[in-house]
Amino acid sequence: MKNLKYILGVFIALLVFACQDDDVELGELIAPSNIQISVDIVGADAANPNGDGSGSVNFTATADNVTAIHFVIQNVTKLAKGGSVSHDFTVLGLNTYPVTVIAYGTGGVSTTKTIEVEVLSLYSPPADLLTMLTSNSSRVWRIKAEAKPHFGLGPVNGTTPFEWYSAGAGEKEGVGMYDDRYTFNIDGTFTHVTNGTVFGRDPLINELGGSGGTVEGADVQNYIFNDYSAQWILTAPGGVETLSLTGLAFVGYYAGGNHQYIIFSRSENEMTLTTTDGNNEFNWWFTLVPE
DSSP states (O other): OOOHHHHHHHHHHHHHHHHHHHHHHHOOOOOOOOEEEEEEEOOOOOSSSOOSBBBBEEEEEEEEEOSEEEEEEEEEEOOGGGGGEEEEEOEEEEEEEEEEEEEEGGOOOEEEEEEEEEEOOOOOOHHHHHHHHHHTSEEEEOOEEEEEEEEEEOTOOOOSSSSSOOOOOOTTTTTSSTTTTEEEEETTTEEOOTTTEEEEETTTTGGGGOOOEHHHHHHHHEEOOOOOOOEEEOOOOOGOEEEOTTTOSSSSSSSSSSSSEEEEETTTTTEEEEEETSSOEEEEEEEEEEO
């Protein structure tokens, strides 16, 4: 009987402790205020207030008591690291677009603000570029793992491909990159088949919200991340053909950044792309070929 009383007493004590542990104060919930949005339309001046026709716009938002900022542009939600994002508007002509900023405060409470921007887009991708990318219907691409160069890096804004490092044929086998497949559809949709894992920069790859992986130096190998879909957009700011992917979509190696890939070179069955990482540390280079 004494043992029974002892066990019952321990159980009641644990129950009380558990109930007390659940009664955690969340602290004061503070909604952000004073949202300010600045707009930089690329190429805009007194003579061209709506830009140079590239359709590219840089946005920056600030707010009081803010912990994170998202932009919603053309139904795409973008996390604004440091409060800034870039977006390419590709609808031909002069068009007005709503842009919404969602500012998050403590406890996830949020405040929103919407503005409108009027942007000029004159770029229409050449037929041979569309044919190369999509075969005028759908085309699957992969990293050209069997040849050097196919993956590497160089200085930010560098003009020499793979200037500082270039992986040899098959050098990155088994890290979660070579089995990825990238499908570009003529309707502007993009599908990335990861086969379960991807390759990327530590800690930028955690932006994906996956898990696991093996840290090797500054890389994360075989980070667990499922197949997904997004959209692709072609622009040519300053006359430079650029492939942009929406959301967190990427090719080859996750490096964060603006998810814009300059098409450095292309032929009917090969293209070399480069992008600047989210740390503004390197330009990453990729050679892709059709499946």
